[in-house]
Amino acid sequence: MNAGNFSAKNCKAAVVSAVRHSPPLLVSVTQLTDMDSDSDSDGSHISATPPRDPLPPPRLPPQPPPKPPTSYKSTASTKRSSHLDIIFKLKKPSSSKHDKIEPVPEPEPKVKPIQQPDLPSPVGNFPFQIRRPSDQPHPISIGRSLETLPAGFFSTRRASFSKICKPSLNFEPETLPEITAEPKINGSDGPGSTKTCNKKLPNLIRGDVPLPPVKLQKRSEEGNFVRLNFNGYKRKFTAKGKKMNSYSYKSKYFKRSKRRVKSEVDTGSLCDEEGLVSEIKLQSKAEKPSRCESVEAAISAVRNEVSDENLVRLLKALYGYDLFRDGQLEAIKMILAGKSTMLVLPTGAGKSLCYQIPAVVLLGITLVVSPLVALMIDQLKQLPPMIQGGLLSSSQGPEEAAETLRMVQEGSIKVLFVSPERFLNADFLSIFSTLTSVSLVVVDEAHCVSEWSHNFRPSYMRLRASLLRAKLNVECILAMTATATTTTLQSIMSALEISSTNLIQKSQVRDNLRLSVSLSSNRMKDMLKLMKSSPFLGAQSIIVYCKFQSETDVISRYLCDNNISAKSYHSGMLARDRSRIQELFCANKIRVVVATVAFGMGIDKRDVGAVIHYSLPESLEEYVQEIGRGGRDGRLSYCHLFFDDVTYYKLRSLMHSDGVDEFAVNKFLCQVFADDTSSHRKVCSLVKESASRKFDMKEEVMLTLLTHLELGETQYLHLLPQLNVTCTLNFHKTSPMLLADKDTAVAAILKKSEIKQGQYVFDIPTVANSIGVAPGDLSNHLQNLKAKGEITYELKDPAYCYKIVKVPSDFCSLTELLTRWLLDIENCKVWKLDAMYSSAVFVVDTCEKTHDCNVAQQTTCLQERILDYFKGDSNLDVLDKMGQNSPFLRADIKVFLQSNSNVKFTPRAIARIMHGIGSPAYPSSTWSRTHFWGRYIQIDFKAVMNAAKAELMNFVGKDAP
Numbered sequence: 001m002n003a004g005n006f007s008a009k010n011c012k013a014a015v016v017s018a019v020r021h022s023p024p025l026l027v028s029v030t031q032l033t034d035m036d037s038d039s040d041s042d043g044s045h046i047s048a049t050p051p052r053d054p055l056p057p058p059r060l061p062p063q064p065p066p067k068p069p070t071s072y073k074s075t076a077s078t079k080r081s082s083h084l085d086i087i088f089k090l091k092k093p094s095s096s097k098h099d100k101i102e103p104v105p106e107p108e109p110k111v112k113p114i115q116q117p118d119l120p121s122p123v124g125n126f127p128f129q130i131r132r133p134s135d136q137p138h139p140i141s142i143g144r145s146l147e148t149l150p151a152g153f154f155s156t157r158r159a160s161f162s163k164i165c166k167p168s169l170n171f172e173p174e175t176l177p178e179i180t181a182e183p184k185i186n187g188s189d190g191p192g193s194t195k196t197c198n199k200k201l202p203n204l205i206r207g208d209v210p211l212p213p214v215k216l217q218k219r220s221e222e223g224n225f226v227r228l229n230f231n232g233y234k235r236k237f238t239a240k241g242k243k244m245n246s247y248s249y250k251s252k253y254f255k256r257s258k259r260r261v262k263s264e265v266d267t268g269s270l271c272d273e274e275g276l277v278s279e280i281k282l283q284s285k286a287e288k289p290s291r292c293e294s295v296e297a298a299i300s301a302v303r304n305e306v307s308d309e310n311l312v313r314l315l316k317a318l319y320g321y322d323l324f325r326d327g328q329l330e331a332i333k334m335i336l337a338g339k340s341t342m343l344v345l346p347t348g349a350g351k352s353l354c355y356q357i358p359a360v361v362l363l364g365i366t367l368v369v370s371p372l373v374a375l376m377i378d379q380l381k382q383l384p385p386m387i388q389g390g391l392l393s394s395s396q397g398p399e400e401a402a403e404t405l406r407m408v409q410e411g412s413i414k415v416l417f418v419s420p421e422r423f424l425n426a427d428f429l430s431i432f433s434t435l436t437s438v439s440l441v442v443v444d445e446a447h448c449v450s451e452w453s454h455n456f457r458p459s460y461m462r463l464r465a466s467l468l469r470a471k472l473n474v475e476c477i478l479a480m481t482a483t484a485t486t487t488t489l490q491s492i493m494s495a496l497e498i499s500s501t502n503l504i505q506k507s508q509v510r511d512n513l514r515l516s517v518s519l520s521s522n523r524m525k526d527m528l529k530l531m532k533s534s535p536f537l538g539a540q541s542i543i544v545y546c547k548f549q550s551e552t553d554v555i556s557r558y559l560c561d562n563n564i565s566a567k568s569y570h571s572g573m574l575a576r577d578r579s580r581i582q583e584l585f586c587a588n589k590i591r592v593v594v595a596t597v598a599f600g601m602g603i604d605k606r607d608v609g610a611v612i613h614y615s616l617p618e619s620l621e622e623y624v625q626e627i628g629r630g631g632r633d634g635r636l637s638y639c640h641l642f643f644d645d646v647t648y649y650k651l652r653s654l655m656h657s658d659g660v661d662e663f664a665v666n667k668f669l670c671q672v673f674a675d676d677t678s679s680h681r682k683v684c685s686l687v688k689e690s691a692s693r694k695f696d697m698k699e700e701v702m703l704t705l706l707t708h709l710e711l712g713e714t715q716y717l718h719l720l721p722q723l724n725v726t727c728t729l730n731f732h733k734t735s736p737m738l739l740a741d742k743d744t745a746v747a748a749i750l751k752k753s754e755i756k757q758g759q760y761v762f763d764i765p766t767v768a769n770s771i772g773v774a775p776g777d778l779s780n781h782l783q784n785l786k787a788k789g790e791i792t793y794e795l796k797d798p799a800y801c802y803k804i805v806k807v808p809s810d811f812c813s814l815t816e817l818l819t820r821w822l823l824d825i826e827n828c829k830v831w832k833l834d835a836m837y838s839s840a841v842f843v844v845d846t847c848e849k850t851h852d853c854n855v856a857q858q859t860t861c862l863q864e865r866i867l868d869y870f871k872g873d874s875n876l877d878v879l880d881k882m883g884q885n886s887p888f889l890r891a892d893i894k895v896f897l898q899s900n901s902n903v904k905f906t907p908r909a910i911a912r913i914m915h916g917i918g919s920p921a922y923p924s925s926t927w928s929r930t931h932f933w934g935r936y937i938q939i940d941f942k943a944v945m946n947a948a949k950a951e952l953m954n955f956v957g958k959d960a961p
């Protein structure tokens with residue numbers, strides 16, 4: 001083997017099959033020949049003959065205690081456990097975005113071989129030995145959601161609704177509280193309630209277009225509201241800068257019967273007893289009828305003539321504001337003229353209003369695509385009371401989703417918030433292509449579309465103009481972001497087919513933010529000093545941003561100890577605790593929130609007087625987004641950034657945590673297309689958790705690859721909504737054989753099941769394929785059987801589902817292409833961090849040189865720097881602070897390999913361990929115990945990878961490249 005083997009250029013199609021069996025980059029250290037340590041590094045004291053005892057054989061998960069069969073359980077329960085048997089017992093660890101950022105632990109003083117039974121195995125050959133956290137239910141359990149359905153729910157709905165119910169089977173990356181957009185009960189006079197909404201009308205509003213009646217929801221009646229269920233806790237909200245909204249909430253048991261709106265804002269107690277489902281109704285204070293009339297009149301006027309004067313009148317009528325802010329009027333007029341628009345305004349500049357006004361003027365529905373449920377909830381709450389809003393999220397129950405869709409079809413929702421994953425769902429799309437007219441699609445946080453942004457989301461790749469036009473019949477698209485470089489903008493505008501003449505871009509940093517930066521060797525002490533001095537001392541509300549969850553707790557405690565009221569906030573906390581803290585902060589009952597990046601989007605507290613960055617952000621985009629939480633009321637807000645080299649090195653390592661190698665991509669492709677059948681109707685699946693470990697690839701990266709395979713130049717597959725694919729089923733009433741005689745699905749289940757402890761365990765897509773139905777239909781059928789008392793079942797193992805459209809003819813070229821693309825994304829992330837760090841250094845240096853280090857001066861310096869960065873100025877000098885080598889690196893890798901001689905590694909896996917980054921196959925819970933964990937954090941990741949590759953080459957007796 002030589003280095004050339006790593007290049008896909010040399011790769012021939014025939015290699016593909018060889019790759020499946022003999023991974024070129026994956027070398028078992030057990031083959032190492034005599035290898036004494038030549039290191040005098042920290043690891044040199046290690047015995048030159050480290051233990052080579054093989055690890056104990058993998059420990060099978062303990063068998064759960066056998067459950068007595070309720071009835072009709074098979075006697076064949078002693079059947080041999082299969083590969084799936086083991087997968088079933090592995091549970092998904094906590095995986096929120098922010099959880100993934102972990103502090104690098106201190107290394108242990110001695111090198112020890114990793115002695116444990118659950119070592120990761122090489123890519124492609126995992127015996128599923130890695131110990132996982134004990135059984136935790138998946139946050140969204142299909143089984144549970146199906147169990148909550150009323151008997152015969154699917155069968156009793158109209159055909160369209162039985163389809164609509166399927167969204168409940170989807171998994172969307174939404175982990176926040178349930179929300180239900182409930183229909184307006186009495187108000188048949190919502191703006192969209194007119195039947196004319198079903199007609200497709202152009203966006204261009206002219207005098208000659210026949211005007212439908214304008215019917216607004218009267219505020220004196222039951223208004224626009226959203227019912228939220230925060231894990232069984234009632235929440236109390238205070239109005240957040242919205243003149244017209246207040247929030248009332250009561251147990252749904254009272255609300256449902258009375259359907260009467262009451263405003264009860266009590267900031268005293270924030271939680272009621274557990275178990276109660278809360279209803280939070282959003283309503284305005286009773287509005288005078290004249291107000292509605294004035295809004296109706298203002299809308300009619302704009303429909304007749306889109307003039308500045310008429311739009312200002314509508315602004316006043318809807319919001320009470322006298323003037324548009326910079327960029328708003330321009331954007332609204334462009335949208336009303338039917339032109340797709342790219343809008344870049346700073347955070348807090350008022351982007352929402354730019355789609356809300358067109359939404360009331362245009363005749364059809366406005367779809368707003370949002371990346372987070374929390375953001376959708378905030379935006380829904382912030383809709384002016386006269387705009388009827390709704391929301392669809394995977395955390396809703398099927399009945400609630402169906403009800404929202406019914407309202408959409410009726411035309412009584414004007415603005416519908418959806419996640420990008422909805423666009424995978426054919427039933428959802430069919431409603432819009434056939435029944436409901438979509439006037440406008442708004443892509444909020446549009447930078448997520450671009451892989452070159454700081455926050456790329458693979459599901460956003462689906463939002464392409466061609467698809468939106470084809471599926472939704474929509475002409476006008478509005479893309480909005482606060483932070484995008486020129487490259488990012490280009491890729492968004494190309495995906496959404498927005499002409500360069502339709503770009504509205506204002507400065508990305510508001511003028512009322514005063515920026516300052518300092519290098520600190522004791523950030524905690526320095527921060528306290530800062531907060532106790534002017535102007536931070538005078539700030540009523542402060543947000544402190546940290547990188548790591550653990551930091552937020554430590555710092556908030558430290559501040560409290562120093563008489564500053566502070567609370568921590570991060571995504572590892574319960575949703576209800578997060579909401580409570582947000583509410584307390586917004587109600588000025590907590591002065592300081594110490595948060596991770598999780599505290600951001602959607603938070604519209606207007607009077608945040610200071611934003612302090614305790615840790616360096618990962619990019620200037622993130623920095624700009626976070627300082628944008630300050631001074632939303634237009635008053636001065638002070639933003640200070642502390643930075644230090646230790647945090648920079650840690651973050652730099654983390655930038656490599658999504659990277660994958662050619663070999664892993666190739667293995668992944670082989671598995672994706674392993675089910676190559678002549679029938680393209682067959683549904684294939686990839687269980688997320690096990691595949692993630694098998695290929696040592698994060699789930700998000702796998703989804704990125706799958707989405708690219710669907711939406712890239714050639715369409716190789718068609719992605720379907722994600723499903724829980726493993727079903728464990730018990731029969732109760734009729735014997736399985738008798739039931740199978742009458743029911744083909746049951747017959748297929750019996751055929752395709754393994755019997756484990758008397759329970760039938762099968763793969764949903766496999767059974768569905770065998771009888772030629774869609775997996776969703778099989779799930780519905782099971783639900784019906786369950787409703788009749790015939791069966792009970794549980795579903796688990798969330799999986800990506802897809803149909804193969806075309807098998808690639810040249811796996812190697814495709815592998816090379818995808819790997820290079822992922823590598824570019826990885827490099828881009830690194831560059832963004834370097835640009836952030838360099839900017840901080842630049843500002844400190846420049847200001848120091850002037851000997852006049854005041855806040856105002858740093859503001860100018862940093863603003864200029866940010867401007868250059870977003871312009872894509874190639875002159876932006878970015879520091880390269882990383883070391884390229886260390887005299888001890890290779891020797892240490894050698895020792896590491898010796899001391900873990902029973903484990904197979906790739907160069908990337910070794911580099912990750914040396915950089916202290918966990919990965920699905922080499923988790924930090926296991927590997928942080930090694931002495932070498934994070935030891936080479938200051939050496940460039942690629943240099944460590946090269947050294948690891950060379951050592952692995954040595955092992956097989958070949959020269960490194």
Ligand SMILES: Nc1ncnc2c1ncn2[C@@H]1O[C@H](COP(=O)(O)OP(=O)(O)OP(=O)(O)O)[C@@H](O)[C@H]1O
Nearest residue numbers: 241321323324325346347348349350351352353482
């Ligand atoms: N023309 C205006 N006059 C006065 N206030 C306005 C105007 N337009 C918007 N606002 C207010 O500014 C605040 C911020 O608006 P909005 O939430 O739409 O900002 P945004 O640009 O979407 O911010 P983010 O990027 O953080 O989501 C809101 O409270 C909104 O009511």
